Amino acid sequence: MLATVNGCRIFFERMGLKGLTTILTLHSPGGSVDSRYVKTIFRPFCDDYQVVVFDLRGCGRSEDVGSPSFAQLSADAEMLRKKLRLGQVIVAGISCPRVHSEIPGECQRPHPVVDGSGAY
Numbered sequence: 024m025l026a027t028v029n030g031c032r033i034f035f036e037r038m039g040l041k042g043l044t045t046i047l048t049l050h051s052p053g054g055s056v057d058s059r060y061v062k063t064i065f066r067p068f069c070d071d072y073q074v075v076v077f078d079l080r081g082c083g084r085s086e087d088v089g090s091p092s093f094a095q096l097s098a099d100a101e102m103l104r105k106k107l108r109l110g111q112v113i114v115a116g117i118s119c120p121r122v123h124s125e126i127p128g129e130c131q132r133p134h135p136v137v138d139g140s141g142a143y
Contacts, residue, residue: 024036025084026103026106026107028099028102028103028106029095029098029099029102030088031080031085031086031088031089031099032085032086033077033078033079033080033085033086033099033103034058034077034078034083034084034085035058035075035076035077035078035103035107036058036062036075036076036077037073037074037075037107038062038065038066038069038073038074038075038076039068039069039070039071039072039073039074040069040073041073042073043071043072043073044071044072044073044112044113045072045073045074045075045109045110045111045112045113046065046068046072046073046074046075046112046113046114046115047075047100047103047104047109047112047113047114047115048061048064048065048074048075048076048077048115048116049061049079049096049100049114049115049116049117050078050079050082050116050117051116051117052079052081052082052091052096053081053082056082056117057078057079057082057083057084058076058077058078058083058084059083060117061076061116061117062076064117065115072113075103075107075109075112077100077103079091079096079099080095080096080099100114
């Protein structure tokens, strides 16, 4: 499905059952990683959670609008959360924890967020 988020058409997909706690998944910007890869990683969680995967702007099946910063990607994730009326979510992702740790709003974040260079 597509949703217009901050002036950009963003591809997203829901897995699992509505009404369950939601995991909003993210991937690193650029490169060859998109929601198709993330979907395979988070599919096992669908029995216990609703999982929402989406392609960041400029990735996969989302539009390539502008040159997104981490702040823009975080704002897109927050706006998608609001548009889909997800309420409080668990934010989880792969490859780029800085994006994951900057999402505002009603998001539960496991702490600390760690990548190859250390903890944030």
